Amino acid sequence: MTDLTGKTALVTGAAGGIGRATALLMARRGAALVVADVKSDVHRTAAMIREAGGRAESVETDVATDAGVATIVQTALDRFGTIDILFANAGVTGGLLPRLDTTTEDFAEVLRINLLGPWIAIRSVLPHMADGGAIVCTASVAGLRAGAGPIPYSASKAGVVSLVQTTAMALTGRGIRVNAVAPGLIETPMTEPLYTDARAKGREDRIGQLNPTRRGGQPDEIAQAVAFLASDAASYVNGQVLAVDGGLSAQLPFTPKWSL
Numbered sequence: 392m393t394d395l396t397g398k399t400a401l402v403t404g405a406a407g408g409i410g411r412a413t414a415l416l417m418a419r420r421g422a423a424l425v426v427a428d429v430k431s432d433v434h435r436t437a438a439m440i441r442e443a444g445g446r447a448e449s450v451e452t453d454v455a456t457d458a459g460v461a462t463i464v465q466t467a468l469d470r471f472g473t474i475d476i477l478f479a480n481a482g483v484t485g486g487l488l489p490r491l492d493t494t495t496e497d498f499a500e501v502l503r504i505n506l507l508g509p510w511i512a513i514r515s516v517l518p519h520m521a522d523g524g525a526i527v528c529t530a531s532v533a534g535l536r537a538g539a540g541p542i543p544y545s546a547s548k549a550g551v552v553s554l555v556q557t558t559a560m561a562l563t564g565r566g567i568r569v570n571a572v573a574p575g576l577i578e579t580p581m582t583e584p585l586y587t588d589a590r591a592k593g594r595e596d597r598i599g600q601l602n603p604t605r606r607g608g609q610p611d612e613i614a615q616a617v618a619f620l621a622s623d624a625a626s627y628v629n630g631q632v633l634a635v636d637g638g639l640s641a642q643l644p645f646t647p648k649w650s651l
């Protein structure tokens with residue numbers, strides 16, 4: 392039931408990281424892909440899928456605009472005829488540290504890309520999505536509670552949590568499920584400065600030490616969860632946020648006894 396043969400999937404933020412890993416996995420499971428990103432590396436993602444024998448088109452565009460999303464949707468319909476899966480994944484941090492002087496413009500830009508973008512994508516695919524469609528958005532553990540990102544980023548991801556809950560309910564009876572993944576710390580271009588800094592200081596072994604699995608995650612570990620949520624294997628999972636974070640969000644802060 393995790394097979395995606397015959398389905399068409401749209402993946403945003405697919406130039407690298409979690410989006411690329413998910414697009415590659417969905418293609419291996421049989422889906423035809425339309426991958427989109429504001430970066431030109433998105434064409435490489437599509438090329439990788441085609442080189443492996445899959446079907447993929449790439450669109451270089453801002454996916455937080457009506458026009459950009461319209462192009463992606465039209466590409467999917469022209470090339471593959473249907474839209475069965477949407478993975479609204481594109482996102483930005485807007486900086487790595489919490490600040491109390493973030494400007495209105497900077498805050499609004501993070502909300503535009505991280506929250507409005509997924510909404511535009513959801514609204515745009517719905518007229519073309521039949522019974523059995525699946526939508527997955529990328530939230531974050533930062534959207535579940537404080538401590539994992541800057542203020543606008545965390546607020547935007549909390550908004551994504553509400554977005555999947557409210558759209559799932561608004562779609563009652565349509566046969567379309569809407570869920571989110573909430574990744575913990577994953578090694579991608581987004582977190583590259585953190586990994587580079589830790590490695591330069593010889594402290595790579597400290598990454599992920601706050602979660603009980605005691606390591607950071609890899610993009611494919613998020614892709615596996617997204618592919619599940621997008622597949623018929625998740626047919627009774629709706630309006631949920633699946634944390635894929637090594638257990639980070641399952642616990643309260645504590646001092647482990649081995650460090651006392």
Ligand SMILES: NC(=O)c1ccc[n+]([C@@H]2O[C@H](COP(=O)([O-])OP(=O)(O)OC[C@H]3O[C@@H](n4cnc5c(N)ncnc54)[C@H](O)[C@@H]3O)[C@@H](O)[C@H]2O)c1
Nearest residue numbers: 404406408409428429453454481482531574576577579581
């Ligand atoms: N890496 C982590 O630790 C982590 C943790 C939690 C959530 N996330 C979320 O996962 C998602 C994927 O991030 P990633 O970690 O793979 O990093 P990433 O930077 O590799 O991926 C994000 C992609 O989104 C694209 N993008 C940004 N704004 C865009 C726009 N307006 N239009 C089109 N594309 C745009 C970027 O170009 C980039 O390729 C993001 O939503 C991010 O917030 C990441």
